[in-house]
Amino acid sequence: MDRAPLPDRRSFLAFLVAAGILSPAVLAGEDPLPAGAAWQDEGRRPGSPTVWTAAPRPWSEAPLGPAPGPVLAATWNWGPTVCEIGARVLAGGGDLLDALEQGINAVELDPAVSTVGLGGLPDEDGRVTLDAMIMRGSDLATGAVAALEDVPLAVSVARRVMERTRHVLLVGQGARTFALRCGFHPRELLTDAGRARWLAWRSSLSPRDNWVAPGEDHDTVGAVGLDGKGEAACAVSTSGLAFKIHGRVGDSPIVGAGGYADAAAGAAAATGVGEEAIRLAACHAVVEGMRAGLDPTEAVRRVLLRHRRVRPSFPGQLAIVAVRADGRVGASALRPRFVVGIHRSGRTGLYEVPPLS
Ligand code: ASP
Numbered sequence: 001m002d003r004a005p006l007p008d009r010r011s012f013l014a015f016l017v018a019a020g021i022l023s024p025a026v027l028a029g030e031d032p033l034p035a036g037a038a039w040q041d042e043g044r045r046p047g048s049p050t051v052w053t054a055a056p057r058p059w060s061e062a063p064l065g066p067a068p069g070p071v072l073a074a075t076w077n078w079g080p081t082v083c084e085i086g087a088r089v090l091a092g093g094g095d096l097l098d099a100l101e102q103g104i105n106a107v108e109l110d111p112a113v114s115t116v117g118l119g120g121l122p123d124e125d126g127r128v129t130l131d132a133m134i135m136r137g138s139d140l141a142t143g144a145v146a147a148l149e150d151v152p153l154a155v156s157v158a159r160r161v162m163e164r165t166r167h168v169l170l171v172g173q174g175a176r177t178f179a180l181r182c183g184f185h186p187r188e189l190l191t192d193a194g195r196a197r198w199l200a201w202r203s204s205l206s207p208r209d210n211w212v213a214p215g216e217d218h219d220t221v222g223a224v225g226l227d228g229k230g231e232a233a234c235a236v237s238t239s240g241l242a243f244k245i246h247g248r249v250g251d252s253p254i255v256g257a258g259g260y261a262d263a264a265a266g267a268a269a270a271t272g273v274g275e276e277a278i279r280l281a282a283c284h285a286v287v288e289g290m291r292a293g294l295d296p297t298e299a300v301r302r303v304l305l306r307h308r309r310v311r312p313s314f315p316g317q318l319a320i321v322a323v324r325a326d327g328r329v330g331a332s333a334l335r336p337r338f339v340v341g342i343h344r345s346g347r348t349g350l351y352e353v354p355p356l357s
Contacts, residue, residue, distance in 0.1 A: 050082075065327075070344070072341075073331070078107045078341075080348045081107070086102065086223065096226070097159065097233055099225060107237070108152045111191050115220065116237055116239055130148045130239055131236075132157070134162060136162075137265075138232075145253060146170075147175070150189065155236070161175075220238035224269050224322060232263045232266055232267045234269045235269075250275070254277075257274070260287045266324040270319070271317075271319050272316060272317035276314060280306065289302055295330055296330025297322075297330030297332055299322060301332045316335070317335045319334065332356055333354075339352050
């Protein structure tokens with residue numbers, strides 16, 4: 001398929017300024033985006049630049065075997081878009097973190113995606129709060145933010161935490177203040193569609209409700225990748241479970257739970273009910289399985305089987321995508337309908353992952 005040329009870096013920044021995402025100061029001075037930042041808007045679902053509309057192909061057709069060169073994989077229907085942007089960033093000389101970050105930025109800015117960034121569903125108080133992390137496998141450099149408000153590019157703020165501080169995780173008001181100091185411009189993340197769904201949810205509550213029912217809407221963007229030159233990384237961004245208690249933090253910014261990367265072993269990223277991934281330190285367990293030589297799908301399956309043994313009545317989803325240091329890709333899920341985008345050998349596709357059997 002022919003692709004429109006990517007806008008240059010300055011056009012991308014101008015777009016973000018016009019959209020109210022970055023302060024106009026970035027055009028004149030300090031630039032909070034990495035070199036090679038790119039924005040794709042080639043038209044996917046109407047009203048969405050990132051959601052892939054093609055039906056997923058069966059898992060049996062997924063290109064999972066080792067291959068030379070970059071390998072990228074990302075969760076859900078926007079996974080192929082993340083992979084395509086990432087592949088082009090790599091081809092243009094960006095590094096693996098640039099690739100994952102910029103792929104995820106596109107999803108964070110897509111108001112049609114109700115589980116990530118702008119347009120994410122709010123917490124029970126009507127506030128959109130974001131969790132994100134990014135991790136480089138060669139030196140375990142990591143940055144993360146939790147309960148970040150008003151700044152859609154949560155994974156970019158996480159990267160600033162990694163690169164510009166001595167810390168790993170900033171939360172809440174501190175994360176927001178840090179983001180603004182880095183040049184990110186505050187904007188309302190709650191869209192009309194999000195507000196309408198929140199109001200409908202509130203009107204369904206009864207005074208006797210408690211907070212134990214599994215939350216709806218869990219579709220974090222999680223990406224893993226290899227650059228083909230020895231680096232492995234992961235990046236994750238989410239608005240978390242819809243209508244969560246204000247202050248709830250999921251797995252996505254927790255190193256080892258929502259994501260993990262070690263260049264000697266591989267990388268993993270999780271989606272689903274984050275509390276389950278936290279209990280299992282799920283992504284760390286998957287990476288350690290791959291380090292021990294397991295195929296990535298088998299490494300994920302073993303973690304999910306352990307979950308099923310220990311928590312057999314859990315009704316929700318937990319799904320993980322992983323790439324091993326040799327380029328082999330894998331995934332598994334507790335429940336049906338998990339799809340992943342995979343890019344390797346210059347091609348990108350969307351594949352449906354069978355549930356755990
Ligand atoms: N794992 C995320 C969380 O629990 C939800 C998701 O996958 O969207 O916050």
